[in-house]
Amino acid sequence: MRMLSKHLPSTRALQCFLAVARELNFRRAAEMLNMSQPPLSRQIQGLEEMLRVRLIERDTQRVSLTPAGLAFKEQAAAILLALDGAVGAARENADDGSVRMGLTSVINHSLMPALHALVADAAFTGGRALERAWSRQLVERVSSGALDLAIVGDIVAPGADLAMQALGCEPMILALPATHAAAASEQVELADVSDLPLFWFARADNPAFYDKCERAFRRLGYAAPRRPEPKDFTLLLAAVAAGEGVALCPQSMRATSRLGVAYRALPPAVARMLSIEVQVVARAHETRAPVLDKIARIRATLGR
Structure with missing residues (x-):
C-alpha cells in the first residue's frame, strides 16, 4: 500500500487555491473567503513552494492556471468534497442531537421580539447560549465546522461549501x-x-x-x-x-x-x-436532521 506523504497541503490552502482557480481574480476570491488579499497570496505561494510547482500565472492583466494548476484544481476539489463527506458521516454517526449555533453581535436581539423569544427558548437552544461574534467570524466558524449554523448580517456570499438564506432586514x-x-x-x-x-x-x-x-x-x-x-x-x-x-x-x-x-x-x-440583511448560514450539503430542523424553525419564526 502506498504511504501518504508527511508533507500535505492544509485544507485552507486548498480552499484558497480553488477560490482563485474558480474566480481567476484574487480580489473576488479573497472576498468569497472573507479574507484580505495578502494572506490569500501567501497561502498560494506557500502551496506552490510545498508542491514545487507553479499553479497560477499572475500579472497586471490577468490570472490564469498553468497546466499543473488545471490538473490540481480537479483533484483538489475532489479531495475537499470527499473530506466534507467524511466529516458529515462522522458527525451523523456520533451525533448527540445537539446543534452548535451562532448569532451576530451586530444586532441586539432583545429588541427583535421574535428572535429574542427564539434564542431564549431552552427547547430551541438546548439550554446553551448561542455564540456571539461578528458575522464574518461566525461564517468562518460554520465553514470550519466549529458551528453548525449561524444567524448573521449582510456579508459576502460564501463559497460553494456554505449556503445562505435571507430572513429579513434590520434598518x-x-x-x-x-x-x-x-x-x-x-x-x-x-x-x-x-x-x-x-x-x-x-x-x-x-x-x-x-x-x-x-x-x-x-x-x-x-x-x-x-x-x-x-x-x-x-x-x-x-x-x-x-x-x-x-x-x-x-x-x-x-x-x-x-x-x-x-x-x-x-x-x-x-x-x-x-439596512442590514439578516441571514442564516449553514453548510451547503447539510443532511443532519437536527440542524435542518433548527434552520426550518428559524425561517418559520424570522422569515419574511
Whole structure:
C-alpha cells in the first residue's frame, strides 16, 4: 500500500487555491473567503513552494492556471468534497442531537421580539447560549465546522461549501452627539450631519455590506470624512458623545443608551438603502436532521 506523504497541503490552502482557480481574480476570491488579499497570496505561494510547482500565472492583466494548476484544481476539489463527506458521516454517526449555533453581535436581539423569544427558548437552544461574534467570524466558524449554523448580517456570499438564506432586514439609524443641532429633529438626513466625520469600518471587515453602503452614499451625495470605527460599541458611543463624529448602527442597538448620544431615525428610503440583511448560514450539503430542523424553525419564526 502506498504511504501518504508527511508533507500535505492544509485544507485552507486548498480552499484558497480553488477560490482563485474558480474566480481567476484574487480580489473576488479573497472576498468569497472573507479574507484580505495578502494572506490569500501567501497561502498560494506557500502551496506552490510545498508542491514545487507553479499553479497560477499572475500579472497586471490577468490570472490564469498553468497546466499543473488545471490538473490540481480537479483533484483538489475532489479531495475537499470527499473530506466534507467524511466529516458529515462522522458527525451523523456520533451525533448527540445537539446543534452548535451562532448569532451576530451586530444586532441586539432583545429588541427583535421574535428572535429574542427564539434564542431564549431552552427547547430551541438546548439550554446553551448561542455564540456571539461578528458575522464574518461566525461564517468562518460554520465553514470550519466549529458551528453548525449561524444567524448573521449582510456579508459576502460564501463559497460553494456554505449556503445562505435571507430572513429579513434590520434598518439602520443614526447615532449623533446630543448637542448637535440635528438632534432636535426626530428624523435626520445624512446631509444634516455632514459637518462631522463618520465612524466607519474597514472594507475588509465586510466587503458586501461596505460596498452596499458606499453605493448608497454616492447616490445620496454623502461624502463626510471617515474615522476608523472602534470595535467595541461602548467605545464608539463614547466617541460620539464627545462630539468626535457620528455613527450608523442597527435599529436594535438603540437599547444601548449613553449619556450625550442621541439616536435618530433616517428617512425611510435611506434606512432601507442602508439596512442590514439578516441571514442564516449553514453548510451547503447539510443532511443532519437536527440542524435542518433548527434552520426550518428559524425561517418559520424570522422569515419574511
